[in-house]
Amino acid sequence: MSFKCDTPAVPTVEIDDDAARITRWDFEPGAATGWHTHGWPYFVIMLVDGVLKIHDGKTVTDVPLKAGQAYRRPSGVEHDVMNGSPHPIAFVEIEVKKPEMLK
Amino acid sequence: MSFKCDTPAVPTVEIDDDAARITRWDFEPGAATGWHTHGWPYFVIMLVDGVLKIHDGKTVTDVPLKAGQAYRRPSGVEHDVMNGSPHPIAFVEIEVKKPEMLK
Numbered sequence: 276m277s278f279k280c281d282t283p284a285v286p287t288v289e290i291d292d293d294a295a296r297i298t299r300w301d302f303e304p305g306a307a308t309g310w311h312t313h314g315w316p317y318f319v320i321m322l323v324d325g326v327l328k329i330h331d332g333k334t335v336t337d338v339p340l341k342a343g344q345a346y347r348r349p350s351g352v353e354h355d356v357m358n359g360s361p362h363p364i365a366f367v368e369i370e371v372k373k374p375e376m377l378k
Numbered sequence: 379m380s381f382k383c384d385t386p387a388v389p390t391v392e393i394d395d396d397a398a399r400i401t402r403w404d405f406e407p408g409a410a411t412g413w414h415t416h417g418w419p420y421f422v423i424m425l426v427d428g429v430l431k432i433h434d435g436k437t438v439t440d441v442p443l444k445a446g447q448a449y450r451r452p453s454g455v456e457h458d459v460m461n462g463s464p465h466p467i468a469f470v471e472i473e474v475k476k477p478e479m480l481k
Binding site: 289290294295297299316318320322342343344345346347349350365367369371374375376377378 | 392393397398400402419421423425445446447448449450452453468470472474477478479480481
């Protein structure tokens with residue numbers, strides 16, 4: 276179901292308040308987050324160019340992204356994310372815990 | 379009230395849907411956004427190290443930030459933002475238009 280990988284991606288929580296959790300994720304080449312689900316809707320913002328390998332439980336998709344490129348995903352979708360690039364990558368993940376608090 | 383500046387920051391809209399608008403902003407040294415207010419709550423995510431000069435109408439504050447560092451601000455606050463670094467900088471701005479759409 277998830278990537279066979281023994282190099283975990285490294286999370287660094289920057290902000291974790293009532294409204295949102297902001298985490299920087301650093302991945303060595305081949306590193307992966309491990310199988311997980313987000314309990315909150317979230318945004319991902321790439322800090323460098325790279326390829327994300329996204330495993331949805333059945334298929335693996337290579338997603339090439341540029342530094343500064345961002346996307347949004349809903350909560351509740353199981354997946355695993357691996358660095359498919361030959362170099363380290365990093366992205367920032369913004370999980371919106373309480374959207375109603377964003378004023 | 380705002381910075382005297384004739385080098386505007388350059389916005390590149392990446393995503394603009396019902397829920398959010400995601401814009402990459404590129405600043406040459408000394409470039410500024412110009413006096414503005416956000417109609418929606420928003421996040422800023424730095425793509426490179428740099429100093430943001432924030433003008434709130436009375437005072438100017440130098441805010442040194444690291445690549446990957448992010449912050450959140452409410453809507454409705456007038457300000458101007460200048461690149462106070464000796465090099466070009468860029469950040470990604472995520473404006474949450476309809477928080478209730480984030481599921």
